[in-house]
Amino acid sequence: MRSDVLIVGAGPTGLVLALWLTRLGVKVHIVDKAAESGTTSRALAVQARTLELYQQLDLSEAVIQGGLHVPGVNLWVKGEKATRLPLEAIGTDLTPFPFMHVFPQDEHERLLVERLAQLGVDVQRQTELLGFSDDAGRVLARLRTSDGSEQQWEASYIAGCDGARSLVREITGTGFPGGTYRQVFYAADVEAEGPSMDGELHIDLDDADFLAVFPMAGSGRARLIGTVRDERDDDAESITFDDISDRAITHLKVKIHKVHWFSTYRVHHRVTEHFRKGRAFLLGDAAHIHSPVGGQGMNTGIGDAINLAWKLASVLNGCAPDSLLDSYETERIGFARKLVSTTDRVFSFVTAEGRIADLVRTRIAPMLIPTVARSDAAREFLFRTVSQITLNYRGSPLSQGASGHVHGGDRLPWAVAGYEDNFASLSLMDWQVHVYGTVQPELADFCKTLGLTLNVFDWQREYQAAGLTQNVVYLLRPDTYVAMVDQTGIWEMLDRYFASRKLKPLGRLRP
Structure with a gap:
């Protein structure tokens, strides 16, 4: 009942952490409350930097083969395409992966679970963390297993990859300051046809509702992600796809044939005050959460995992002092705060209400965006930012020269x-x-x-x-x-x- 690291949560963040550590000879134990990997997902985008880092785990090719790369982003106004941003033309000289890649989180998780199993590590399912103590140079955790019995687990460190409602974060007392968007978000997997079903990302700038059409692997498949009008905010659970389908058809000319999955949810913009407290660490949604604008969430959690993994391995293998682990928070918390601030500003722009906001979004922005799109420097800056290849740790104590x-x-x-x-x-x-x-x-x-x-x-x-x-x-x-x-x-x-x-x-x- 002991491991070097106890990982709570088997989403992409926890699974990547487990893979990295296992590859470096660290003994891990990973648990999750769910009975199986996710069967539906909201996270879709795998950014270029994640694919670069995945080369270390020999995952890049499998992710690419299992998904769909998105060569361009299209912005629509008043039912017509206003401009297109060609991603491949921008990033060709910057990265081996000059595109946004769509690979749904549920399929992503299954791939990671399979690779972890090949290394001899299985996720302990239907297992819930009840609490833990951090003393005497160890973590002692209480787990409730699938048969209802309690289990004591000892580890050198615990990693909270347990999502926005993280118990690890609650026990460490690091807080989760921020707020909640008043808009209700929805996601729907559909079979459809129309000009927006061309294998690219399409975003509507009309009104004060956000709407994006993400292409999915397979002919005529797409994921709709959007917000619901305010008058239904207080009754989110009663919203059905019929409440929003007319808008998708009207604005982005998507003719829906079949709905495979539909869900509504609320989104927060929060960052915990500390990513490390003693022998406990917070990663992914347990540490930071923000709007889905830009497809950054899952990628940021994976970045957390890779940043922390080699440092834990170094300390556990006697190749570094424990103080190296302090650099995890130093390097990742600043990026998380900046990301939450940036996505909040963008989301606020695309959902702002009122006559002036509508004028800026539907008249001024469509005139300015094509001009920006023709600028090589502006396009490159946008690609570098969204793909996360500009993310750096210049202020870290590990950085020099x-x-x-x-x-x-x-x-x-x-x-x-x-x-x-x-x-x-x-x-x-x-x-x-x-x-x-x-x-x-x-x-x-x-x-x-x-x-x-x-x-x-x-x-x-x-x-x-x-x-x-x-x-x-x-x-x-x-x-x-x-x-x-x-x-x-x-x-x-x-x-x-x-x-x-x-x-x-x-x-x-x-x-």
Whole structure:
């Protein structure tokens, strides 16, 4: 009845955390109240940065094959398409995955569960966390199992991936400040036809109701996500698809043939005050929740899991002090707060009421958006933001140095020179060094002694175009973010980086 980490909640966040830790030799126990993986889902979008990070788990190809990539976003006004934003044309030089990818959360969860089972770890279903204590250098949790009996479980750390109503968060007392949108949201999986059923994302800017049509894998399938008019807010449970279907048909010309699933729900905008308290951590919806605008929620939770996983593995394997775990909150809470603020502003714009709001949304915005869409810089900024490839940890105590546009804490720029893809080495779940150009022999010797993988790339103009600098040393963390940028190229800088933080590569533990 003991594991290194007890994970509460088997959604995508908890499952990715379990996968990462298991791959690094950490013993995990993952529990969930549900009897099975989700059979319906609201989360759809898998962003480019998530697909990049999934390469470490050998998941990217399976997610791509199981879903549908979205090459463009279309904005509609008064029943007509106002403008189109071509995603593929923007991101081709930025990422191996220059698109928004649709892969429903229920299918996503099943894939993660299967991969975890292949590693010998099964989710303990119909198991509820009743409480836990954090003392004497351990976590002692009480679990209620499927037969109603109670079970004591001991772990070094507990990870709360248990959603917006997180019991782990409640017990840690870290609060959940924020608010609740007054609008009622709905989601519906449908079979339909019409100009909006062309495999792209379509968003309606009319009125004060939000409406988006997401393409789904399979001919004529789509997910409708929208808000319901205020006069029915107080009676959300009585809303049926008939209450909203006319609007979808009228505004986005979607002719519905069959409804497979329909649900209404409320959305909050909240961020907990602390992501870590002692030996307890909060991830995903347990730590932050916001409107579905931009398709960021599930991706942010997965990002939390990957950020925390390598740090837990490092501490548990004796490769880092416990203080390394403090950087999880430092790095993730700022992004969560910014994300909640950004999605709140966007959602407030698309749902604002009144004559002026309608004028801005239906007259001014359609004139401005095409102009913005023609600007390469504006399109690239939008793609980088939504895809999460701009997310960085520059303010982290783990980040050091800069050269050109690349700073410690940044995502490593992607570049392909000839047949050489600099992201190929990032499948390694450990610290590593990249040098684009020539490397000093003493540095190479030091990397070998420390157990650091050294990747040397012959200097090419493609690397310069991507923002990389010749002969500079880029130290990469196990989650592939740049830890240190050093222009001197001397081995002593690497030595000081690891020694000052009391860190060791994980590879030194493996034979």
